[in-house]
Amino acid sequence: MDREEMKSVENTENSATTDVAYEVPSVALAMSILKLLSRYKTQSCTLTEISKRTHASKTTCLRVLRTLARGDFIRYDKVSRCYSLGAYLIPLGNRASQMVSGVSEVMLELPRLAEKVGETVMLLERLPEDAVIVLAKAAPSSEVARADVSIGQLFAGLGGAFGRCFLAYDAPSAWRKHWMKMTATGDRVAKMWSSQETFYEALETTRRVGAAVSHGEMAAGFSSVAVPLFASDGSVALVLAVLLLTSQYQEERGKAMIRILQQTAERWRGLF
Amino acid sequence: MDREEMKSVENTENSATTDVAYEVPSVALAMSILKLLSRYKTQSCTLTEISKRTHASKTTCLRVLRTLARGDFIRYDKVSRCYSLGAYLIPLGNRASQMVSGVSEVMLELPRLAEKVGETVMLLERLPEDAVIVLAKAAPSSEVARADVSIGQLFAGLGGAFGRCFLAYDAPSAWRKHWMKMTATGDRVAKMWSSQETFYEALETTRRVGAAVSHGEMAAGFSSVAVPLFASDGSVALVLAVLLLTSQYQEERGKAMIRILQQTAERWRGLF
Numbered sequence: 001m002d003r004e005e006m007k008s009v010e011n012t013e014n015s016a017t018t019d020v021a022y023e024v025p026s027v028a029l030a031m032s033i034l035k036l037l038s039r040y041k042t043q044s045c046t047l048t049e050i051s052k053r054t055h056a057s058k059t060t061c062l063r064v065l066r067t068l069a070r071g072d073f074i075r076y077d078k079v080s081r082c083y084s085l086g087a088y089l090i091p092l093g094n095r096a097s098q099m100v101s102g103v104s105e106v107m108l109e110l111p112r113l114a115e116k117v118g119e120t121v122m123l124l125e126r127l128p129e130d131a132v133i134v135l136a137k138a139a140p141s142s143e144v145a146r147a148d149v150s151i152g153q154l155f156a157g158l159g160g161a162f163g164r165c166f167l168a169y170d171a172p173s174a175w176r177k178h179w180m181k182m183t184a185t186g187d188r189v190a191k192m193w194s195s196q197e198t199f200y201e202a203l204e205t206t207r208r209v210g211a212a213v214s215h216g217e218m219a220a221g222f223s224s225v226a227v228p229l230f231a232s233d234g235s236v237a238l239v240l241a242v243l244l245l246t247s248q249y250q251e252e253r254g255k256a257m258i259r260i261l262q263q264t265a266e267r268w269r270g271l272f
Numbered sequence: 273m274d275r276e277e278m279k280s281v282e283n284t285e286n287s288a289t290t291d292v293a294y295e296v297p298s299v300a301l302a303m304s305i306l307k308l309l310s311r312y313k314t315q316s317c318t319l320t321e322i323s324k325r326t327h328a329s330k331t332t333c334l335r336v337l338r339t340l341a342r343g344d345f346i347r348y349d350k351v352s353r354c355y356s357l358g359a360y361l362i363p364l365g366n367r368a369s370q371m372v373s374g375v376s377e378v379m380l381e382l383p384r385l386a387e388k389v390g391e392t393v394m395l396l397e398r399l400p401e402d403a404v405i406v407l408a409k410a411a412p413s414s415e416v417a418r419a420d421v422s423i424g425q426l427f428a429g430l431g432g433a434f435g436r437c438f439l440a441y442d443a444p445s446a447w448r449k450h451w452m453k454m455t456a457t458g459d460r461v462a463k464m465w466s467s468q469e470t471f472y473e474a475l476e477t478t479r480r481v482g483a484a485v486s487h488g489e490m491a492a493g494f495s496s497v498a499v500p501l502f503a504s505d506g507s508v509a510l511v512l513a514v515l516l517l518t519s520q521y522q523e524e525r526g527k528a529m530i531r532i533l534q535q536t537a538e539r540w541r542g543l544f
Contacts (some may be wrong), residue, residue, distance in 0.1 A: 025304045026296045062294070070300075084372070085367060085368040087372045087375065088399065089364055091425075092361055093365010095424045096357040096362050097309075103362065153363075
């Protein structure tokens, strides 16, 4: 690599990392396949299914699948002719949870927080394309039936109290874009809000109060109380939320939960 | 895709999945980068370091890194200009541990097994190129200092009691190849065996007894007791092992451990 080329690499490294033009299609396909196989409904797929769902040719899929299988990122079962996640992802995920700044500290404290709140608590991350994923969760040790969620659960859109905690800190232009997208797709969340104004007000309140509460927004019967976790640069790194049954939500209890979550978030500020 | 092409895809799908000719170089590079960033020593690397260690050009690395960053498989820190593992791997690894056949059941039982044995127990997987990786581990709840290992720890070669539990069930041609490789590289394990014959005898014993014991083979001062976990087709799927200090190993205790491990392995037979 000569000096000119070198300089160009350095320049592009500094520009936005979200530029699709710099994507390697086969690596993007590999990630799509892993995401597909990480959903319960599609945890075991044939080559044909993978090709259909990823909109890539069978030949291309097969080559990517083989490469992933060699590294044990996925497995191929000769009898069922199905692909599924591979065991190498287990230690890789474990290492990530130790190495991603702040996450391991927070994960260690989640069980204690769940005991304190008396409900399931979750640590959520925002993914590209307006999705939210459960990074970690903890449930209190009581024997009562309660709301639960699994690690890796994806929530499409930025709905619910936790989605709002991410969206509220975006620029208002992102709010507008999000509202238009929701109404265009007839999204469940859009139907929960009588108008664009009430939706904006909810986002403004979330931003002012630094917390959000939602009832039945992501799924009927479930409520959520959420607070943002700030990075040292002031951006929202993750969201900390409580998941509970709407029938067990009372306003006083909700306020107490927000207080606990916010105290915790304050202690964790800048960890990420 | 026409019928001919289809047929060719199906045929190649059935042939060995280890054929390098079918690899997609950028996907292989993506996996190498993730593996590199999952080691403690190289958990945070600049583009230059990644390019050097993966033997790929900066331009190629940058494009792969960008693609991985978009999916949150890795993260880029603008201040340090370093790449590290991304948070999306956490839920992905979690899903894999639930979905990889048998692993979640086994992981749930490991803590109880550790209590029973009184030492750290590990679940190990064989990776391509003769390495063994710790998929899961559990330590007993006593407060005594003990041997420990971290999840994701890689052991090169197929040494130690656990490596021998994998190698013993390979064809003798693989034994010979392994012995030649070890002696050629002046491997620690080769030095532990006075001759090729004693090494073969140890493998034959492992195969006959269905268990292995090693002292100081992977690291001085550490002993290991291991048994193979068989898949329903009779192949060795994983290895279950106890890690302890050689100074705390006594033959009677070792025999008791083998008994416990073998009873557990028998219960788990065919789970994988």
